[in-house]
Amino acid sequence: MSVVVRNAPRTDAEVVAGLGRFGVATVHEAQGRRGLVDPRLRPTFRPTHVAGTALTCEVAPGDNWMLHVAVEQARPGDVLVVSPTSPCGDGYFGELLATSLRAHGVLGLVIDAGVRDIAELTAMGFPVWSAAVSARGTVKQTVGNVQTPIVCGGVLIRPGDVVIADDDGVVVVDRHEAPEVLASSRAREAKEAATRDRLAAGELGLDIYGMRDALAAKGLRYVDATPVDRAGR
Template sequence: MTAGPVVVTDIARADAADVEALGRHGVATVHEAMGRTGLVGPAVRSIQTDRRVAGTAVTVLCAPGDNLMIHVAVEQCRSGDLLVVTTTSPSVDGAFGELFATALHARGVRGIVTTTGIRDTAELRALGFAAWSGAVFAQGTVKATPGSVNVPVVVAGALVRPGDVVVADDDGVVVVPRQRAAEVVAAADARVAKEEADRTAYADGALSLDRKGLRPLVDELGIRYMTQAEYDAGTA
């Protein structure tokens, strides 16, 4: 592993068909299908509603209060990517705004996930550029400190490697390792099929207690059924 600032230019990316399939499923389904792993922490939130994107990660590691490496990273982005930015120590300064979004939108980048702050939120929404951030904060940044592009980073508790699949929607952000993308697509497909069968059954009046076989567990845990009169009287 190379020490010090570095820009990796030839990352391997997840298969585009797998990225599209995971994007259709969305964050909650993908997270569950992957064994309830991969979630970015809830401090990183969407600045818009009713948006869902999936893309391959181009990762950026910046110094706090400094967006130099985002400028460097734009050149490494291509259509279908999603920019993922974090800092070497916590910072919510407004490192990303309209001009970055304009440049990335022109390159076919699908959005940004960042632990930093963003600004120009109205302009980003007007442009249709999807963004998930640690804050909305107008504080400006400098361009003075080296960092890295396309190295593994940790974003609000989630490990993101360059080329991984990042899915983001109103529920949050989830990261799928590139090597597991096809496996997770298959698991998500199976989960959706099962949920559709459940949905049909519930619409017909079935109870989840029965469909999921939970009644024996309720008994095992000592959960008791009683009338109101029994409860008020304190009887078993």
């Protein structure tokens, strides 16, 4: 049986906005290097950055029928996340669906499949992270699921989870853990800002990060050049 779950819960908008101030790399590190979608999914144009709540959609190979069903469940601030039940690189999505999603407040698309109309999507500034680009179209014959847990790019994504996507890729934060991840992201950003100032002042990462003892334990030794070496002979 295929289902559409209506009125699925979303992460609090203020928490989403807070996480949206950080890049994918920062959030990924802040939550223990979890939630990173397979790097096969790349943005169709750069620079780009979105943060929103997951509107999930499971589709059949070569069939985009359920994307139209998903639009009805969209809320402003959502990111549509799509995964086929088996691998498919067909062009599920293009300019017309992007126009429809934008009218309902959807911020972007993450899809473990193909898209098309890249020039038009770029011109309209609709962000897409996809596994492929393909002009091959799809049919509308098979039903799937909307707003149910799916696996996209190797990551389990539940409706309402936070999706952050930028030039570096896509990371997902469980909506139940989002406030804690936001606090960790803020702490990491503050730490990196302090480190950046020290590096800019000329300090070495070797000393800031306390690497010297660990390198020595691994057998790294420093030796001075001989007089012959210094003469270049």
